[in-house]
Amino acid sequence: MSVKNSNEIILQNRVLVDVTINPxxxxxxxxxxxxxxxxxxxxxxxxxxxxxxxxxxxxxxxxxxxxxxxxxxxxxxxxxxxxxxxxxxxxxxxxxxGDKTERHFGLAVDLGTTTVVGYLVDLTSGKILGSAAEYNEQVRYGEDILTRIYLAGTPEGRKQLQDAVVNTLNNIINRLVREFKIKNLEISAVTVGANTTMVHLLLGLDPSRICMEPYIPVVNLPGCVNASEPGLAVNPKAPLYCLPGVGSYVGGDITGGILASGMYQKPELAVFIDIGTNGEMVLGNSEWLAACAGAAGPALEGGVAHDGMRAEPGAVYQVRIDAETGKVVYRTIGGQKAAGICGSGLIDCLAELLLAGIIDRAGKFRDTEKEFVVVPASESATGKDITFTQTDIDNIMRTKSAVNTALEVLLESVGCQLADIETFYAAGAFGQYLDLESAITIGLYPDLPRERMIRLGNSSGEGARLVLISDDSRREAEKIARSITYFELNASEVFMNKFVGSKFLPHTNLDYYPTVKEKMLRRGLLRD
Amino acid sequence: MSVKNSNEIILQNRVLVDVTINPxxxxxxxxxxxxxxxxxxxxxxxxxxxxxxxxxxxxxxxxxxxxxxxxxxxxxxxxxxxxxxxxxxxxxxxxxxGDKTERHFGLAVDLGTTTVVGYLVDLTSGKILGSAAEYNEQVRYGEDILTRIYLAGTPEGRKQLQDAVVNTLNNIINRLVREFKIKNLEISAVTVGANTTMVHLLLGLDPSRICMEPYIPVVNLPGCVNASEPGLAVNPKAPLYCLPGVGSYVGGDITGGILASGMYQKPELAVFIDIGTNGEMVLGNSEWLAACAGAAGPALEGGVAHDGMRAEPGAVYQVRIDAETGKVVYRTIGGQKAAGICGSGLIDCLAELLLAGIIDRAGKFRDTEKEFVVVPASESATGKDITFTQTDIDNIMRTKSAVNTALEVLLESVGCQLADIETFYAAGAFGQYLDLESAITIGLYPDLPRERMIRLGNSSGEGARLVLISDDSRREAEKIARSITYFELNASEVFMNKFVGSKFLPHTNLDYYPTVKEKMLRRGLLRD
CATH class of the missing domain: 3.10.20.880 (Ubiquitin-like (UB roll))
Known part of the structure; x- marks a missing residue:
């Protein structure tokens, strides 16, 4: 049991966390x-x-x-x-x-509002044997989380939503079990990283009060239940452990991310950002942790953009605009004909339009056009132009302002400055595929030395893996969840003032963004 | 929680055990x-x-x-x-x-092979509010325990027997709940004193190996399960705790009896005897405990005697024979016309026949008759003579010899003598109603000073009540169960030799029975 095991899911070559295997x-x-x-x-x-x-x-x-x-x-x-x-x-x-000690398996789950990923873990080594992902079947009852919370207000609705997510999980389990030739009964522990609402829906708890002031969940630290209680297709007596949450808007997925980043172990100040439908941010070090959250807005998920789409085959995920010629070079997922633009493509569009001088720092088209053609009709799968519009720009700028302002307010609340941030951790799929330079150019991310910016990938799933294989990590996760101070940003006047003030690209105060300022100067987009 | 509570069920005025209420x-x-x-x-x-x-x-x-x-x-x-x-x-x-702390109830159960008694306990005071008794519905599937063990060899049979005893318990619970105007859900803990087979059948465990050498139960210390697991009609999450057993033939009922007697707390040597269908005996003090068990035989339960019957209305429970006139005086339960003789009546018959000189010390009729008319046909409910036969005598003598021999072998095994016994505890319904002098006269009980002989009544139920109201008692019960050394008598050659040697009334060596010897001398039944 003294095997050492370090980050598996986090894609960087760096080892962020080292744990001793005590599953x-x-x-x-x-x-x-x-x-x-x-x-x-x-x-x-x-x-x-x-x-x-x-x-x-x-x-x-x-x-x-x-x-x-x-x-x-x-x-x-x-x-x-x-x-x-x-x-x-x-x-x-x-x-x-007989001796079956070598056949020892567990499941770590990243249970997202939209996507669910299961990792089959060998509990003797702590290593991931394989993974499987499925869309969360709850989507059938509502894409957005509020619809589901509303539905879950009745026992019948709760049951429907629980059955849907359990079915999703069992499909994942059955795929892994078949692929790795094990028995369902051989999976003897399950851990889950999920936001607070998803934990409630998985466990059959009433999430109604999560979205009503003062935003009180039924439970933040549900502990272990039997896997048979919701009905998972593993050993029915296996413990099912959901990573502990902090509150209605900072859930176990974030606790898991903090755990996977290792930022809670280091004396230096770090910030952890997870941007999805909701955005969560945690600032802190080994001494203290402060968090805030807000609706980042579906702007970045492609859902609301004029030609937005999910990060699926055919989505434009990368865009470059030649500043001289105005020529657009783009890439699509799977190399297929472009059908729309996904989140990372939208961020690229905004950054490239700014750097090409097509829009100004207020995010307005310098000329009279109201949209920019990313993919002409002749090349698109739809037979129509795929465009990036003024409304798209306004939406993304609102999101980047919210994220940026949240960071500033959090920093100010604890008496720190941007320059004090030693490491910046970007979690989640969006953080993984986003172009770092574009995110900085539009002011979504702070302009820090790039070697101090780390993409964590599926840190919720990695957090789940860590608590699955290590009881130290489980204790740490609970300590993290209990110790995080939550700031209610929407109630803060400072936030509203700063929010309005940060609605420029990349920021009202360009000195916060030295590398972007330099790029813009080089291109003659700014007066000295 | 510092209320002190002493023996409730034990009918003597003495306080044997004093516990602090920690339910x-x-x-x-x-x-x-x-x-x-x-x-x-x-x-x-x-x-x-x-x-x-x-x-x-x-x-x-x-x-x-x-x-x-x-x-x-x-x-x-x-x-x-x-x-x-x-x-x-x-x-x-x-x-x-609101504040419901005053409504706090538990159930202590004596779960016998034939009879089940439930005691509703107020957990704030530890006092018994009331009790209810029912015949064990398992009797339908077999009066004797071996038939039930055989039936329980299949999952279906186990289920039938479990359902039967759970139904019995639920009838008791529902009677108590109605009588004391409480809700089933308000019963928040259940404890059970039962022999090892009854515990298995209540919990749905396979008792098959209890009666096959080397006599291994599934479990002796089952700990707590949820009351809902077997299906008791109380709070489904209430703990159901079965008093821990020592082995296949010394169960939780005996552990509970030892607990209720308090003999495990005292430095003086004591013996505990529970005679029913099976007989169990424990010898020891605060330092050590030794036990043995055997089929006492249904001889004493009235089941096999020529005119034997259960201790029900109409049963002759007391018999006196005038040594001069040979006139019989008898009493029946409920004062009804005599229908048969129950256990205590049979013991009386044997003792009185000896003291009246009608049988000799070998248990043989001195004259040519082969039976003794206890109730003439003219007075009986059956219209026939109710008699006590030579076969009845032989059966009872076999039982008394087995009990007597067991005690001698146990004493010898630990290097002690009859005279070393400070206290003699007689447990169970039989121990409660039996005439003490008759039991000594026939040599079933040792001839000790009467003030050192204590009837414990339903000490299995009292043990259950103690573990229900006191966690100290629970710990003691487990300590008792773990510390008892079990002697397998049937495997002992010493036992067989002594068994044969003790087949006289009251004993081969009359010096062990000074008060009986004196009585017989007074009546001219012995030569000096």
Whole structure:
């Protein structure tokens, strides 16, 4: 159990976190003396006696007790016992004949509002064997989270939404089980990184009060439940552990991200940003952590843009505009004919239009046009121009202003400045595929030395993997969740003032963006 | 919680055990601050924070979490929380609006092969509010325990027997609930004193190996399960705790009896005897405990005697024979016409026949008759003579010899003598109603000073009550069960030799029975 394991999901070559493998479920091979008249302990008591030194107060569920007697005799008193940690209370969850300690599997899940990713983890090494992703079937009942919260206000609606996400998870589980030739029963622990609403919907909890002031969830630290309670297709007695959340708008996915980044272990100031439908931001170090959240807006998800679309095949994800000729070079996912523009393409458009001098720092077209043709009708899959409009610009600028302002307010609240930030962590799929320079050019990200900016990829899933394989990480996650101070930005007047003030590209105060300022100067877009 | 509580069920005026009330389930009235933007803990976390000092690691079951939010708001943040001890792991099991701490109930059960008794206990005082008894519905599937063990060899048979005993318990619960005007949900803990087979059948465990060498139960210390698992009609999350057993033939009923007697606390040697269909005997003191068991035989239950019957209305329970006139005086239960003779009546018959000189010390009729008319046909309910036969005598003598021999072998095994016994505890209904002098006269009980002989009554039920109201008692019960050394008598050659040697009334060596010897001398039944 002293194998060391470092970040798996995070794609960078850097090791951000190093943990010792002490998984949530454990397997022990045990050889017992057979009973006799002079050694007549009961079956269950005999087995427990072999584990008492390791697990004080280990509980055997009633419906496994008969199996104990059967397997012990079938296997000539040589068995493998699986035990699992339910928040400090250990339970036996399976007994198998012979030595099965090498077949030891767990599932780490990033449960998103739109997409669900499952990682099958080998609990002996802590390594990921493989992953599978599915759209969250809850989307059928509503793309946005508010619709789902509303539906979940009745027990029937809650049940529908729970069944949908459990079905999604079981599809993922069954795909992984088939691919890696294991049995569903061999998955002996499940951990989940999800926002607070998704945790409620998975567990069948009423999320109604999440979106009503004062925004109170049923629970932030649900601890472990049995996987059979929501109905996951794994060992029914396996612990299902949802990463603890901070509040209605900062959930376990963010706790998991902080955990995966390792920022809570370092004395230097760092900021963690996860931009999706909602945006969450955490500022802090090993001493303290402060968080805020807000509706980042679907502007960046492609949903509301004139020709926006999800990051699917045919989506324009990269755009470059030649400042001299005005010629556009773009790339699509899968190299297919362009059908629309996804989030990273939209950010590129805005940055490139600014650097090409086509729009000004207020985000307005310098000439009279009201839109920019990214892909002409002749090249598009739709047969129509794919354009980037003034409304698109305004929407994205609102989002970048919200993110930027949130960071400034958070910094100010704790008496720090942009320059104090040692490391900038960008989480999530959007953070992964976004062009870093474009994000800085439009002022969405701060203008920091690039080597101090780290993309975390699926840090919610990585957080889930860490708590699956390490009880230290589980304790850390709970400590993180309890210690984060949440700032309610919408209630802050400072926020509104700054929000209005930051509605320029990249920022009202260009000195905050030295590399962007230099680029613009070089291109003659600014007076000295 | 510092109320002191002493023996309730034990009918003697003596206090054998004194315990401090720390029941298995507890109620706490809590007043919480309502949430606000600046105090935005989640509902469940807020409630747990109020209990964290008392209960480290308190778990809230998933299906109570929604109820937490509802009741908190409905009751303006003033609620009563019920928590219960699952072997050191505390769980919340209910939440009620307002202060409900005074309505706090538990059920202690003596679950016998034939009869089941439930005691409704007020967990604030530890006192018994009332009791109800029913025949064990399993009797339908077989009077004797071996038939039931055989039936329970299949999952279907196990289910039938479990359903039968659960139905019996639920009838008892429903009677008590109606009588005392409480709700089933208000019973928040259940404890059971039962032999090992009955515990298996209640929990749905396979008892097959209990009666096959080397006599291994599935479990001796099952700990707590949820009352809903077998299906008891109480709070479904209430802990159901079966008193721990020692082995296949010394069960939790005996552990409970030892606990209720208090003999495990005293330095003086004591013996505990429970005679029913099976007989169990425990010898020891605060330093050590040794036990043995055997089929006492249904001889004493009235089942096999020529005119034997259960201790029901119409049963002859007391018999006196005038040594001069040979005239018989008898009493029946309920004063009804005699229908047969129950266990205590049979013991009386044997003792009185000996003291009247009608049978000799070998248990043989001195004259040529082969039976003794206890109730003439003219007085009986059946219209026939109710008789006590030579076969009845032989059967009872076999039982008394087995009990007597067991005690001698146990004493010899630990290097003690009859005279070393400071206290003799007689448990169970049989021990309660049996005439003490008759039991000594026939040599079933040892001839000790009478003030050192204590009838315990339903000590299995009393043991269940003690573990229900006191966690110290629970720990003691487990310590008792683990520390008892079990002697397998049937495997002992010494036993067989002594068994044969003790087949006289009251014993081969009359010096062990000084008071009986004196009586017989007085009546001229012995030569000096």
């Amino acid at each position: 949530m479920s454990r397997k022990h091979y045990i050889e017992l003396d057979p009973p006799s008249l002079l050694n007549n302990h009961a079956d269950v008591d005999r087995l427990m006696a072999a584990l008492i030194d390791r697990y004080h107060n280990l509980k055997v569920p009633l419906d496994l007790m008969n199996k104990v007697g059967e397997v012990l005799r079938q296997a000539a008193w040589r068995v493998t016992v699986t035990v699992a940690d339910f928040g400090g209370n250990w339970q036996m969850i399976d007994i198998e004949p | 298995m389930s507890r109620k706490h009235y809590i007043e919480l601050d309502p949430p606000s933007l600046l105090n935005n803990h989640a509902d469940v976390d807020r409630l747990m924070a109020a209990l964290i000092d008392r209960y480290h690691n308190l778990k809230v079951p998933l299906d109570l979490m929604n109820k937490v939010g509802e009741v908190l708001r409905q009751a303006a943040w003033r609620v009563t929380v019920t928590v219960a001890d699952f072997g050191g792991n505390w769980q919340m099991i209910d939440i009620e609006p």
